[in-house]
Amino acid sequence: MRAWALCALLCVGRGAEDAETVAFRLATRKTRCLAFDEGVDCQDLGACVNGTARRRAFVSVFDAHVKLPLTSRKGPGLLEHEAKVARVARRNGADRVVVLPVPERQRVPVANATIAALEDLGIEIRYSEHVVPPKLSAGIKVESGGCCGAREFLKLEPMGYGEYDAMIVMDLDYDPEDTADFGPLFDCVAEGRVLTTRGPEVPVNGAFLAVPPSELLRRRLHAALETARVDARTGWNGEGWGPNNNPRRFQARMQGFFHWFFYRSRASDAAADAQARWRPAQVDPCVWNLQKGFADLCMRELCYGHARAFSHLQHPHERCACVDDDSWTAAAVAGAVGGGTCKHVAKAPDRRCARVDAAGRSASLACPSACDARCTARREHHTM
Ligand SMILES: *[C@@H]1O[C@H](CO)[C@@H](O)[C@H](O)[C@H]1NC(C)=O
Ligand SMILES: *[C@@H]1O[C@H](CO)[C@@H](O)[C@H](O)[C@H]1NC(C)=O
Numbered sequence: 377m378r379a380w381a382l383c384a385l386l387c388v389g390r391g392a393e394d395a396e397t398v399a400f401r402l403a404t405r406k407t408r409c410l411a412f413d414e415g416v417d418c419q420d421l422g423a424c425v426n427g428t429a430r431r432r433a434f435v436s437v438f439d440a441h442v443k444l445p446l447t448s449r450k451g452p453g454l455l456e457h458e459a460k461v462a463r464v465a466r467r468n469g470a471d472r473v474v475v476l477p478v479p480e481r482q483r484v485p486v487a488n489a490t491i492a493a494l495e496d497l498g499i500e501i502r503y504s505e506h507v508v509p510p511k512l513s514a515g516i517k518v519e520s521g522g523c524c525g526a527r528e529f530l531k532l533e534p535m536g537y538g539e540y541d542a543m544i545v546m547d548l549d550y551d552p553e554d555t556a557d558f559g560p561l562f563d564c565v566a567e568g569r570v571l572t573t574r575g576p577e578v579p580v581n582g583a584f585l586a587v588p589p590s591e592l593l594r595r596r597l598h599a600a601l602e603t604a605r606v607d608a609r610t611g612w613n614g615e616g617w618g619p620n621n622n623p624r625r626f627q628a629r630m631q632g633f634f635h636w637f638f639y640r641s642r643a644s645d646a647a648a649d650a651q652a653r654w655r656p657a658q659v660d661p662c663v664w665n666l667q668k669g670f671a672d673l674c675m676r677e678l679c680y681g682h683a684r685a686f687s688h689l690q691h692p693h694e695r696c697a698c699v700d701d702d703s704w705t706a707a708a709v710a711g712a713v714g715g716g717t718c719k720h721v722a723k724a725p726d727r728r729c730a731r732v733d734a735a736g737r738s739a740s741l742a743c744p745s746a747c748d749a750r751c752t753a754r755r756e757h758h759t760m
Contacts, residue, residue: 515605536594576669582631612636
């Protein structure tokens with residue numbers, strides 16, 4: 377701590393020192409959305425004009441460096457999942473697009489039968505001439521771990537599809553809820569914003585990147601990759617990793633690059649220009665990209681169906697039994713003060729657990745932590 381305070385006085389403008397001395401901070405409700413590594417309000421999606429996004433897409437890329445995993449031991453297979461994603465896309469007035477390298481760049485060719493099966497689901501297959509960006513800087517390793525090393529920068533390819541107003545570039549196992557409305561999100565993106573979510577140990581998670589695609593956006597991102605360098609100790613271009621990045625994770629790929637370029641860099645002119653032009657913001661990860669590591673932080677969204685998408689196919693619903701519904705409010709009764717939320721109920725459960733909301737749902741159901749004896753017992757056991 378003292379080292380950091382000294383550094384704050386003496387190390388102005390020396391990002392590399394920063395990288396070595398800033399301690400990692402766990403995510404909290406207040407730091408669910410970040411800008412320049414500080415917790416900020418999440419982007420208010422209600423503030424964007426309904427209908428701005430006319431042409432929308434859910435896009436995934438696959439590098440064909442390994443066999444396309446058609447089956448999964450733990451969850452639905454690829455085609456079953458794609459059928460769901462295509463359905464969600466249709467409901468949201470969006471295309472479902474999968475980008476592959478051109479056949480001659482596929483190390484493990486994707487079978488024609490698989491392509492045909494995807495197309496039968498209404499999915500559009502598009503091709504990229506390259507996998508790793510052709511002029512990738514020597515300061516960025518091609519094999520840097522993760523699923524695909526620098527091949528993950530294939531995600532930049534669709535960000536140039538300017539015929540769309542708004543697009544979500546998502547991992548193949550990003551899992552939207554069947555009835556999720558992505559309209560407000562697409563609209564805010566179509567107003568020209570880049571929107572992301574953080575992860576439990578990273579300030580930007582690469583499973584969900586929402587962008588207003590254009591030639592210009594793709595060109596700027598590729599240009600930044602032509603000169604950038606990344607180092608495990610000093611971060612991207614020596615600007616450090618910041619406190620929201622677990623230093624055990626080397627963010628040499630898409631999400632680390634996106635974070636540096638849109639949400640962290642103060643030293644790069646190209647990044648400053650991109651930050652002004654694309655107004656990067658974050659949306660609530662508990663709603664748009666709920667990850668396993670957020671099971672505690674996002675308990676309410678998880679348990680009460682407010683989450684619209686998960687970052688991986690498997691998402692645990694256990695431990696939901698004693699979680700209050702934050703959105704429950706007792707119907708107004710004459711003389712009641714202090715609001716009718718579960719918090720209020722918890723102060724006098726004996727009298728208040730019988731209250732109902734406008735829809736007739738009682739506090740005894742919506743506020744189990746105060747009104748269900750099993751939850752009270754469990755809590756007392758835990759605090760002993
Ligand atoms: C946006 O407009 C569409 C079409 O008019 C409508 O169905 C939808 O409910 C609106 N969404 C919101 C959030 O107002
Ligand atoms: C797909 O079909 C084309 C045309 O018949 C053929 O040239 C190609 O080798 C096939 N690709 C694979 C991966 O089987």
